[in-house]
Amino acid sequence: MEALRTPSALSSIHIPTSISKTQFTKHKFLNFQFNPVPISTFSRKTQSKSKLFTAMPSSPSFVSTPEPELEADSRAEKFDWYAHWYPVMPVCDLDKRAPHAKKVMGLDIVVWWDKNETSWRVFKDACPHRLAPLSEGRIDQWGRLQCVYHGWCFNGSGNCNFIPQAPPDGPPVCTSKRACVAVYPSTVHHDIVWFWPNTDPQYKDIILKTQPPFIPELDDPSYIKITGSRDLPYGYEVMIENLMDPAHVPYAHYGIIRTRKPKVKGDREGGSPVEFSIKKLDRDGFVGDQGQFGINKFIAPFSIYAHSSPVVDPGDGAIADAEKVSIV
């Protein structure tokens, strides 16, 4: 996701994942922002001295050797991967008429719209009857999630309230706890559906205690927000590491994206020492300062916030790359 401070840049940006709220691709793991389009496409169209915005991969954080006390802090407490909110999908990429299968943190989940409670629901993607994937079922006329196999129906609380094969005058099988679906806590935040990866009832109201990361720019109307997601053939941790590695950007992306001209030109333009200092480091992430390249923030376990200042062409003073904030 990217927040751009301009009213005029939208028409000049071409990100295959999404520009408007109706153009998204499916993703497999988490909500990543990408820009595989050559940056030259953007920069040509955005050359002006006023409002210039490009969408380049956020390149936060080349982690320099931390200060000793910072390193000690980071080891103080074990990180609990399953005690955090995780983004599932942008709301605009979800069809309310059908259940959606997702795999996040190795968990198979189904996301569906509960029209009776006007809320997105996240369930374990397994029917309590014979474990059929509920994502292969449907939303019935009453707004219930109905299993594809024998037709059991579930409400937004995960309770079974209809079993087609159960005789009306028989025992109350629907009320059995064993007929309930495991429900994950979920919420909508920054127009994204998030879930808490633990179905234990003690976390039912976890949203009252902790919320997903808040990114002020995403709620700031002076920014344009671009949301996208994409399937990747590898785990998100690989992508996160890549995005936290700014040293490779001017070299590996040379000629593909606009980068600042190095003070000292090497055998291949772009590769150069990276200015970077850690301002904060603990179990929950870090804040890095890349000097003129901006501020990077890693919010464990998956969010990267990168703020960069405008790039000014030393030749004519034109702004070649505008202020931008990237959130992954």
Ligand code: FES
């Ligand atoms: S497996 Fe879902 S109703 Fe039988």
